[in-house]
Amino acid sequence: MGTWNLIWQGLASGVVTGCVYALVALSLVIVYKSTDVVNFAGGELVMIGAYLGLFILLGLEWPYVALFVMVPIGSFVLGGLFTRFSLDKVSGRAMVKHANLVPLVVATIALSYLLKGIVRVIPFTEEVRRLPPLMTGPPIFLGDVVIQQQDIAIVLVTTVVMVILWLFFGYTFVGKALRATSQNIRAAALLGIPVNLMKLSVWGLSAAIAGIAGILLAPKLLMTPDMGTVVMLAFAAAIIGGFSSLPGCVVGGIALGILQNMVGIFISPQAIAVTPFFVIMLVLLFKPQGFFDTTLAVKKV
Amino acid sequence: MNLWKSKGFGRLIGAFAASLMAPMLHAQTPGVSNNEIVIGLFAPLSGPLVAYGVDPLNAAKMLYDDVNAKGGIHGRKIRLVIEDDKCTGNELVGVVKKLITVDNVFVLHGGSCTAAIAAAQEYIQREKVPFVMLNAAGDNAVFPATRYMFGSFQGTQRVYGSALAEFAVKSLKAKRVAVIVHDDDYGKANLAAAKAVIERLGGEVVAQERIPPNISDITAPVLNLRASKPDAILSGAYPAPAVLLAQKYGEFGMTNIPLLQSTQGMPTPSVYAKNVGNPDALKNLYHTWSFSDIANEAIRARMVGMYKKSFPDREPGPFMVTGVPSALAVIDTLQRMGRDLTREKFVDAMEKLNLTADVMTGPLQFAPGRRDALRSVVVVKFDGKTQKAMPDIYTWNGKDGN
């Protein structure tokens, strides 16, 4: 059981956690591409998804499959409400894509505190909680490497979600309309696309993806109202991927997951905490467009 | 909202005006009048650490209520001013300054978080106000001992680390011990004490993992622990990482290695077990505990009964009992002092504390140069359903880890 075993195990676990980072990164990227807003409440949307799942599973006692239907729907509604009532008010329903971003970002920060605050008020959340995993059972062994059944579930669900989204954006009418809106909002409006509805849908979709990430992540991570700090890892993943594309998120997420484990094994567990921030700074410094760029990260000014 | 008319603002102005008159009252001891003793009681009542603060503070309150119901102390009733310190240094310092200069309390009784308490230490030394910690471990604020700060009523991290180390080497016959703690003040103290004891008893520390308190993926540290081939694993982790640790240790098939957890990781053992979810991971689990309510059901029933009399609407968690010893110590000291109350006399009397209560695993003692009250704990085996106290009491020798 030498260093190689550590590395293989680190790789395997890294891929799994990386998939979840990729999902959250994706939720951040689709919002950014359409509205130029960096959603600092992304982590809290993940957290809400997890607690919603816990409520449905333990409170209402519905079967596990219901989670994958109800949580995305619930989160979608939440995201839509936030857009309709808060963001639209802040940006004045303008059709300008480059409206002053500071208030919009501040609104997402306010949302994160609101969500955290509301969850914390419920006495149930005082103690650390756990969402039961989707697939339980004995772990699978690949040589000396241990893989939990939940891990396989995570990779499977992530893949399915990615494929669905790829088909959605590439081949459905709504998906293409969303892409058009994000590229040129005025042209889209001229074509008759209801741009405000599109904006609402994007935020709703983003929240729904975050919610799914929540129910995948919660069994591995444990649930507290503060679990939203995982958003920083998603940001790092998104930046590695250039903050612009689906495959970028996946590669960025997995790369980050593996990197975290390698840092933990070869440097020290203390350094794990700072790894995503270091990555963010380094990538933005030297390769701001990420490794998969499709849009410009550097301003022409 | 009309700011000027709000109740809170009115109270603030009232307190402000009242405190302007305070200098006139300073002729006598602050917080003491003919029929009243004022005590400032505080703990984290909001924020992430609320589970460590609310129940224990209520437990202290219930004991004070009980004393008042029996006629008070030498003819004086205890009046509490309760505040929320949010477990942060800035907030705790503000609360302490308010309690001393606006509410004119006699003594301070509170704090569940050592780092926050350490922020106020210089101020209370300067103002010469006795500070009795509620349920914080207290390492940083009681070593080195200072005159006015009393604490560690459920034991310091040094006590937990050395107790588990001694148990591992002596009872479990472990020679190779791995230690995993957080990279903060608690972790440092815990590790230092455990290391000293292990080496003193002829064992070897084969791994020292220091992890951030908010760690989310514990794969790498656990892999390192596994690679070191230990006979026992000592953990000083907080609740969420403690569960992750137990889960991962179960996943990696390490459950034949005894896992020994310090108290702070399991404030509510039943919730811990449910969160871990894997009964196999709990088959070799032990933890420290500073109270005899596990060994003795009658004591627990008595405590819970008392709590429910004062707070009928709230079901107390197991951590509630951690608020008891410091309150017992304050009440005992006030009773020993008689009618003549000054802050300096309180410090002298508290320093002579030697209190044995059936709810504690050891005596609560101070001395000149010693400000940590409890040095004895028990080790409890917990298999997910039942807790069984191990027969020995483990006492820190006052030196290991210092």
Add this chain to the structure above:
Amino acid sequence: MYGSPSTRHLLSLLWLVLAGFLFPSWMPEYFIYIMNMLMMYMILAVGLDIVMGWSGQFAFAHIAFFGIGIYGTALLNMRLGIPFLLGMPLAALLAGAVGYLIALPATQLRTVYLALATFAFSECAQWAFRTWESLTKGPDGLRMTAPQLFGHVVTNDRDAMPIIAIILALVLAATFYLWHSKLGRQFHAIRDSEHVAMASGIDVKRTKVWALAISAFYAGIAGGVYTLFQSYVHPDGLGVSMLVLVLSMVVVGGSGSVAGVGLGVVLLGILPELLRSAPKGFLIWQEFTYGAILMLAIMYMPKGVWGLWQRIQQGRKA
């Protein structure tokens, strides 16, 4: 708006200094402590406003520079015996220099990437404060020796207040001059439209760098002020919550004017005191309340309470 700051503004600073000398003699110490905190927050908030409100840039690294100011001033005093009047400016200059260095690459990024980059820097700085134990004593927290001023040791809030009042007055005077200066006007120009600014001949990148560096310098000064009336610093207090608090002060009070920012500092600084008197069951709603206040402010009062007040005034005049 252009030209020199008005006599009225400068006179108000004189009142501030006077209050700083008179208040400690009769005010209870707790309220002096609150006022010292508010004055420190004022320096932080004005600094943040310069880069976020005047110039429209994200500056989420503000608290990292605050930390550099605190540790810098304290360690220069403790390790090298450098008195406060020299130590604080040095620490603030260090903060400003770090800000300048960070700004050079960072200002090339699109606005929202700047938010992420500065946020990441802030987390890295907090991690460094926690891990560089030989310097900052890391998670144990640093117990700071009282600063010395002209041979006199400043140990309590009463002694500190006049000094803090003078520092704040100087900072605000500098801010007034900056507002009316050429650089100040450039800050405003780049906020509204960078393209137009460039067309007018303004070196946009250089302006942004200066905005960030100057706000870092302000944060460093606030850090020095911290050491005057607090005796302990811990890395946990130098994170996101602090940033969000200062941000809320700017947003709720009214970004873009000293009066607005001051109003925000007072409102959000006094709020915890008011909440203390609230029924204890309400305490758990605090986080939610802060989020709600920030959300409502950004939605309905984009120019803050001060902006609302001014609109009402103008409505009356009409």
